Amino acid sequence: MTDGGTYKVDWVVLDIEGTLMPTSGVHVVLYDYARPRLGPWIDAHPADPVVAGAVADIRADAGLPETATTAEIVAVLHGWMDADRKATPLKALQGLIWQRGYADGDLVSEYFPDVVPRLREWHAADVPMAIFSSGSVAGQIASFSSTTDGDLTGLFRHHFDTVNAGPKREARSYAAIAEGLGGPAPDRVLFLSDVPAELDAAAEAGWRTVGLARPGEPYAGADFGGHRAVESLADIEVTRA
Incomplete structure (x- = not known):
């Protein structure tokens, strides 16, 4: 080979x-960076169309009601991360968080x-x-x-x-x-x-x-x-x- x-x-x-x-660069470094920031990011950017669209898609995919809390939405996202599910709304939110992390010098x-x-x-x-x-x-x-x-x-x-x-x-x-x-x-x-x-x-x-x-x-x-x-x-x- x-x-x-x-x-x-x-x-x-x-x-x-x-x-x-390396896979660990994503599953360990990037996932661990995004995991605790998902909820705060959703709460801090409710008017962002990417965030709002992702949240709507998560509710629809997971069968959550419109009244679902951020904590309930994040629980779904964490489950998807644990299963390494390539869910588009999860990737959209992670991408925004990682974008900020790279810009701030937290990620290399x-x-x-x-x-x-x-x-x-x-x-x-x-x-x-x-x-x-x-x-x-x-x-x-x-x-x-x-x-x-x-x-x-x-x-x-x-x-x-x-x-x-x-x-x-x-x-x-x-x-x-x-x-x-x-x-x-x-x-x-x-x-x-x-x-x-x-x-x-x-x-x-x-x-x-x-x-x-x-x-x-x-x-x-x-x-x-x-x-x-x-x-x-x-x-x-x-x-x-």
């Missing part, structure tokens, strides 16, 4: 958690050692890159804006999440992303992720795929089926089509 192959592409689309950043992203050198190399070679993560676009941009390697937001031309693209395990989401990228031929888009089901969905949409089976990560020993799998971005060669 060392040869990821060489790819001549129009776009590289990358997952974040488990692919660029750290990526796998191979990631930033490889991304910078591809960027220098004029390979267009985009992100597709279950985390909100706002949270993604905030994460890349404050890292141990500086501001990396300039490396990416587009950001996609479950709101502007759709679920990560459905082929239609990847078709929507391709449209957002300007309609490249599907086989000219390369998707990198650590989750086999996401790779399956991208492949169903006609994309090329490589799995990241990083040692110590949840999907390190997963069955990647027909997808090539590597342990590092350094194992993948990419050039502009």
Whole structure:
């Protein structure tokens, strides 16, 4: 599991958690930061349309009445976090909180050692890159804006999440992303992720795929089926089509 192959592409689309950043960076650092701040954030921003919309969606999804308290809403959110449910209203609220945390200097992203050198190399070679993560676009941009390697937001031309693209395990989401990228031929888009089901969905949409089976990560020993799998971005060669 060392040869990821060489790819001549129009776009590289990358997952974040488990692919660029250790899962613990999300499930421990970011989740623990957001958890105690959810209730105060909801109470402090009742007129924010993103917050109000998220709260309405949480009530509807959980079957809570209009009179549900913030504590009851937060209890639902904590349950979703414990189950690692990729719920859009949860991701929206987390993204707002993380955005503030990065801006205030409370949070600094750290990526796998191979990631930033490889991304910078591809960027220098004029390979267009985009992100597709279950985390909100706002949270993604905030994460890349404050890292141990500086501001990396300039490396990416587009950001996609479950709101502007759709679920990560459905082929239609990847078709929507391709449209957002300007309609490249599907086989000219390369998707990198650590989750086999996401790779399956991208492949169903006609994309090329490589799995990241990083040692110590949840999907390190997963069955990647027909997808090539590597342990590092350094194992993948990419050039502009």
